[in-house]
Structure formats: structure tokens, C-alpha cells
Amino acid sequence: MVIIGDHKQIVIPHLNRTKHDPARLSGVRLLHTHLENQPINDEDLMDLIFLRLDSIEVLTVSAQGFPISYSCAHILPTGGKNNLYEVYPLCPWDKVNFNPLATAKNLEKELERISKSASPTIREKHALLISVSTESKKVQENSLKELEALAKTAGLKVSGYFIQRVQKINPSHILGKGKLAELEIIALQKGASILIFDCELSPSQLRNLTNITERKVIDRTQLILDIFAQHAKSKAGQLQVEMAQLKYTLPRLIKQNRAFSRLAGGIGGRGPGETKLEIDRRKIRERINKIKKELDKIKRQRQTARNLRERSQIPIVALVGYTNVGKSTLLNTLTQSKVLVADKLFATLDPTSKRMRYPKNKEIIFTDTVGFIAHLPNDLKQAFSATLEELRPANLLLHVADASHPQLENQINAVKEILKELNLEDKTTLLILNKWDKLTADQQQQLKNKYPSAFPTSALNKFGLDRLTQEILKKLF
Ligand SMILES: Nc1nc2c(ncn2[C@@H]2O[C@H](COP(=O)(O)OP(=O)(O)OP(=O)(O)O)[C@@H](O)[C@H]2O)c(=O)[nH]1
Numbered sequence: 001m002v003i004i005g006d007h008k009q010i011v012i013p014h015l016n017r018t019k020h021d022p023a024r025l026s027g028v029r030l031l032h033t034h035l036e037n038q039p040i041n042d043e044d045l046m047d048l049i050f051l052r053l054d055s056i057e058v059l060t061v062s063a064q065g066f067p068i069s070y071s072c073a074h075i076l077p078t079g080g081k082n083n084l085y086e087v088y089p090l091c092p093w094d095k096v097n098f099n100p101l102a103t104a105k106n107l108e109k110e111l112e113r114i115s116k117s118a119s120p121t122i123r124e125k126h127a128l129l130i131s132v133s134t135e136s137k138k139v140q141e142n143s144l145k146e147l148e149a150l151a152k153t154a155g156l157k158v159s160g161y162f163i164q165r166v167q168k169i170n171p172s173h174i175l176g177k178g179k180l181a182e183l184e185i186i187a188l189q190k191g192a193s194i195l196i197f198d199c200e201l202s203p204s205q206l207r208n209l210t211n212i213t214e215r216k217v218i219d220r221t222q223l224i225l226d227i228f229a230q231h232a233k234s235k236a237g238q239l240q241v242e243m244a245q246l247k248y249t250l251p252r253l254i255k256q257n258r259a260f261s262r263l264a265g266g267i268g269g270r271g272p273g274e275t276k277l278e279i280d281r282r283k284i285r286e287r288i289n290k291i292k293k294e295l296d297k298i299k300r301q302r303q304t305a306r307n308l309r310e311r312s313q314i315p316i317v318a319l320v321g322y323t324n325v326g327k328s329t330l331l332n333t334l335t336q337s338k339v340l341v342a343d344k345l346f347a348t349l350d351p352t353s354k355r356m357r358y359p360k361n362k363e364i365i366f367t368d369t370v371g372f373i374a375h376l377p378n379d380l381k382q383a384f385s386a387t388l389e390e391l392r393p394a395n396l397l398l399h400v401a402d403a404s405h406p407q408l409e410n411q412i413n414a415v416k417e418i419l420k421e422l423n424l425e426d427k428t429t430l431l432i433l434n435k436w437d438k439l440t441a442d443q444q445q446q447l448k449n450k451y452p453s454a455f456p457t458s459a460l461n462k463f464g465l466d467r468l469t470q471e472i473l474k475k476l477f
């Protein structure tokens with residue numbers, strides 16, 4: 001293909017690639033002219049990397065249009081941080097000794113060796129997790145661990161990490177160009193087709209990043225929305241998720257829909273569906289309004305159900321807590337029922353209530369609900385306000401925590417924070433240290449000292465449940 005530009009720029013059209021494999025070069029060589037006797041510059045190198053070119057080549061020409069000298073560059077598949085590419089110096093054009101085809105072939109072989117066995121279709125699900133933050137490395141690492149659990153829950157495979165501590169987040173691209181180039185090479189080496197940023201990307205950041213890289217760019221919020229979309233079972237749950245997704249995507253719709261069509265495939269685009277994603281903003285707004293009305297209706301119905309329950313005077317105990325701590329398992333053991341339990345984040349989205357009869361004709365309603373997570377996306381918080389309304393009439397909250405989780409304290413604090421936001425912090429609350437069976441005797445002792453009033457339990461082997469039940473009955477009757 002020949003592209004003609006002017007002295008200032010050439011516009012490279014969207015190349016219809018034959019090779020879409022994230023771990024391979026594009027199969028395209030770009031040979032272009034420099035009007036002055038300038039070697040390969042930074043802009044050329046950025047094109048080399050972000051277009052995954054086999055090589056970028058420069059021919060400098062005289063004022064009369066005759067060739068003078070030649071230079072070229074290619075990426076270094078195994079290069080480290082400061083060694084992303086090999087650049088050959090200018091040399092007279094008739095003395096060139098560079099074999100682009102053979103070089104590309106060797107680079108491909110090297111890439112094949114690094115990314116090993118995974119097939120391109122499997123690589124479509126490979127993600128690189130990226131943390132760019134002013135926080136310490138330790139904090140970033142812990143947050144990435146949670147992001148990894150989220151990614152796995154969403155059905156992705158994590159092929160690598162990229163942690164960058166910065167003084168200030170780059171407002172337009174999150175990272176500077178040089179760092180983005182480094183990131184792109186790592187993604188190439190790891191064969192990652194998805195870049196997941198451990199933060200919320202602003203609409204313009206998302207747009208800018210999507211314009212630079214061919215890889216799919218998503219953020220933590222989108223990932224969580226995606227999981228919610230996968231797990232939503234009830235009509236209300238599905239509507240709530242769709243609403244949050246539409247609200248999130250609305251400002252992120254862009255003119256050419258280029259980034260958008262990319263977002264629409266698979267992860268990050270589940271729920272509203274590709275066809276719906278292509279309808280314009282007006283239609284999305286209409287849809288949001290329609291959902292709002294339906295949700296209001298559901299809210300009223302739930303209110304009626306709640307009123308009935310309240311009138312029945314049966315006390316309500318609500319299980320709250322971080323996601324995956326064992327709330328549903330505990331509900332099941334306490335009430336001998338079979339609510340879905342899974343080693344996944346956000347397995348439960350819909351509130352479930354179970355009635356339990358105790359001796360002396362005492363009855364309790366237990367309510368299980370959606371798990372919490374630190375930095376819960378705002379749109380999701382709003383969307384799930386109806387679900388969280390279920391917590392309001394509760395007479396007692398069981399704050400369930402995973403005692404075996406390395407982030408126990410942070411998770412407890414995150415839950416307290418959210419309860420405060422929901423104005424529920426004044427409710428009588430029992431702290432439950434669940435998964436007690438996973439701890440050593442030493443660890444158990446330490447936690448007993450740290451949380452003297454907490455209730456150690458194991459929802460799996462029923463340890464501590466009698467004592468907990470006694471306490472619940474004492475608090476309620
Ligand atoms: N070892 C051990 N595992 C437990 C215990 N309680 C729950 N689990 C496991 O923890 C995982 C999560 O349990 P769930 O009951 O689904 O947790 P949840 O809090 O309802 O999670 P979400 O609904 O996703 O927020 C499952 O694999 C359970 O088998 C426990 O006391 N000990």
C-alpha cells in the first residue's frame with residue numbers, strides 16, 4: 001500500500017490486519033521518507049510499537065527527490081525497560097544491508113518462544129493488570145491482587161502485571177508516552193489482548209488510550225460491571241446492572257465508535273449487548289429512563305413486601321460484608337437452606353430472605369445480600385440502592401468478614417465505610433470472623449486479641465454457630 005502525505009504528516013489509515021494475535025507483529029512494514037536528513041525519530045518509534053509494525057524504515061531524500069540515506073528500527077521482543085527497540089543508524093541508501101523479511105521472521109520466532117503455547121483464541125482472554133498510582137508499591141500490589149480475583153471471576157486469564165508509582169497521574173493518558181510504549185511491549189511479550197487499569201478511567205483517558213493501542217482497554221469499574229452482568233439473575237438485578245452499564249458508557253461513547261465497537265465484544269461489553277451499544281445517546285437515555293421507571297415499580301413492590309414482613313413483627317437479621325467472605329454459606333448453615341455459594345466475587349446479587357424457627361416459637365428472617373468491595377463504582381452504588389434498601393429494616397446486622405484474608409482489616413474498614421454511607425452505622429452489628437478453620441492456632445489467638453468482641457465461626461464446619469445463634473437470640477428477644 002502506498003500512502004502519500006505532506007511535509008508535516010502522513011495519516012496512516014486503519015490497517016485491515018490479517019494478524020490479530022496480540023502476541024504477534026502485524027505483518028506490516030512501514031517505509032517512509034524524511035525530507036531532511038533526519039534519522040528515525042520518537043514519533044516513528046511510537047508508530048513502530050503501537051501499530052506493532054514488523055519494522056519501520058526511513059529513506060531520506062534530497063530536494064530533487066533522490067534517495068540519500070536509509071535507517072530502520074524494529075522492536076526487541078526480549079528487551080528490558082530501556083531496550084524496547086533496535087535502531088540502526090543512517091547509512092547511504094545503496095549500501096543498505098538490512099533484510100526486513102528475515103528480521104521479521106526471526107522476531108516472530110522469538111515472540112513465539114516467549115509467549116509459548118497459548119493459541120490466539122485463548123489469548124483473547126489474556127489480560128495485563130496495570131496499576132498507576134501515587135500510593136506505595138505494597139498498596140498497589142494488594143489492590144492488584146483483588147483486581148486479579150475480579151479478572152478471574154470474569155473469566156479472564158491474567159498474563160502479567162505492570163506497576164508504576166507516579167508523582168501525579170497523567171490526566172490525558174494515565175501514563176507518559178514512554179511508559180505506554182513499555183507497557184505495549186510487555187503486552188506483546190505476554191500476549192495480552194486486554195489491558196485492565198486498576199482505577200476508574202475518565203472518558204477522555206479511555207478515549208485517548210483506545211486511540212493509541214490496538215488492545216482492548218478496560219478499567220476496574222467496567223470489570224465489576226461485567227461480573228455483575230454475568231451474575232445478575234433476577235429481573236431487578238439485571239435492570240440495575242444494565243442501568244449502571246448504560247450510565248457508565250454514555251459519556252464514553254465516541255464519534256467514530258472505533259473504541260466502542262472494540263469494547264462491545266465480550267468482556268466490558270456484556271449486558272447492553274453490541275446492537276444496543278450502537279444506538280445513539282438519545283436512545284440510551286430513553287432506555288435509562290425506562291429502566292428507572294421499572295426499578296421504581298420494583299422498589300415499591302419490595303417496599304410492600306417489606307412492610308408485610310415488618311408488620312409480621314418477625315425480627316430481621318441481615319448479613320453484610322465484603323464479597324466472598326462466606327455470607328451465603330453462613331446463611332445456608334444458619335437456616336439449613338441452599339442459596340448459591342461460589343468461590344467467586346459477587347456470586348450473590350439478589351437479596352434472599354429465609355425464615356427460621358427457633359425453640360419457644362421464636363422466628364427470625366435472615367437476609368443475604370450483595371457483597372461490598374472497596375471503591376465500589378458510584379453508578380453501581382446508585383443502581384443497587386434498591387437492593388441495599390433491604391438492609392434498612394434489619395434489627396441486627398451480621399458483619400461477616402473473612403478471617404483468613406490477608407486484607408482482613410482493610411476489608412472490615414471498607415465495609416464500615418459503606419455502612420456509614422448508607423446511614424446504617426448505628427444499627428446493632430455483630431462482627432463475625434468467618435473461615436476460622438483456615439487459621440493456625442497462633443493466628444486465631446492473635447485475632448482474638450485484636451477483635452475481642454468478634455464471633456469466630458466456620459460456616460463450613462459449623463464451628464462457633466451455636467454461640468452466635470445464642471447471641472442473636474439474646475439481642476433480638
Ligand atoms: N474454609 C472455609 N471456607 C468458607 C467458609 N465459608 C465460606 N467459605 C467458602 O468461601 C467461598 C465464598 O462463599 P460465599 O458464601 O459464596 O461468599 P459470599 O460472601 O456470599 O460471597 P458473594 O456473594 O460473592 O459476595 C466459597 O468457596 C465457600 O465455600 C468457611 O467458614 N471456611
Ligand SMILES: [Mg+2]
Pocket residue numbers: 327328329340341347348
Ligand atoms: Mg453470596
